[in-house]
Amino acid sequence: MVDFLVLFAEAVPAQPGGGEGSNMMFFIIMLPAILLLMWFMMANPQKKQEERLRQMLNSLERNDKVMTVGGLIGTVHSIDKEQNEIVLKVDDSNNTRIRFHLTAINTVFPKDGDGKK
Numbered sequence: 001m002v003d004f005l006v007l008f009a010e011a012v013p014a015q016p017g018g019g020e021g022s023n024m025m026f027f028i029i030m031l032p033a034i035l036l037l038m039w040f041m042m043a044n045p046q047k048k049q050e051e052r053l054r055q056m057l058n059s060l061e062r063n064d065k066v067m068t069v070g071g072l073i074g075t076v077h078s079i080d081k082e083q084n085e086i087v088l089k090v091d092d093s094n095n096t097r098i099r100f101h102l103t104a105i106n107t108v109f110p111k112d113g114d115g116k117k
Contacts, residue, residue, distance in 0.1 A: 056108055060086070067107040068100060 060066070064076045066088065074088030077097055084102040089095070 057102055057105060060105065060108065065109040066105050067109070068104045069106045070104070072098070074098070 060076060060079055062076050062078065065073070066076060067073045068088075072088070072090065074090040077087045077089045079086050079102070081102070085099055086102050086105060087097050087099050089097050
C-alpha cells in the first residue's frame with residue numbers, strides 16, 4: 001500500500017510557481033467579485049420593481065379602475081394615504097364598497113382614449 005502511494009506521488013508532476021498559493025489567491029480575489037455581481041443582478045431589478053409600484057400607488061386617483069393582488073376588480077372610491085387604505089366600489093347596483101390596504105393594489109388599468117376608465 002505504501003509503495004502505491006509513493007508511486008502515485010511521483011506520478012503527479014510538481015506545479016511551477018507554487019500552484020496552491022496562486023490558486024488560493026485567484027479564489028480570494030474572484031469570490032468577492034462574483035458575490036458583488038450576483039448582488040447587483042438581483043438587487044437592481046427588485047429596486048426598479050419597487051419604484052414602479054410606489055409610483056403607481058402615488059398616482060392613484062378617484063375613479064381609477066384597479067385590480068387587487070387577489071384578483072378583485074373595482075373602481076377607486078376613496079384613498080387615505082395616511083392610513084394606507086383604499087376603498088373600492090365593486091358593484092354599482094348595490095353600491096358595494098370594500099376597504100383594502102393600499103399595497104393590495106396590483107394593477108391600475110389604463111384610461112380609455114376619451115379619459116374615462
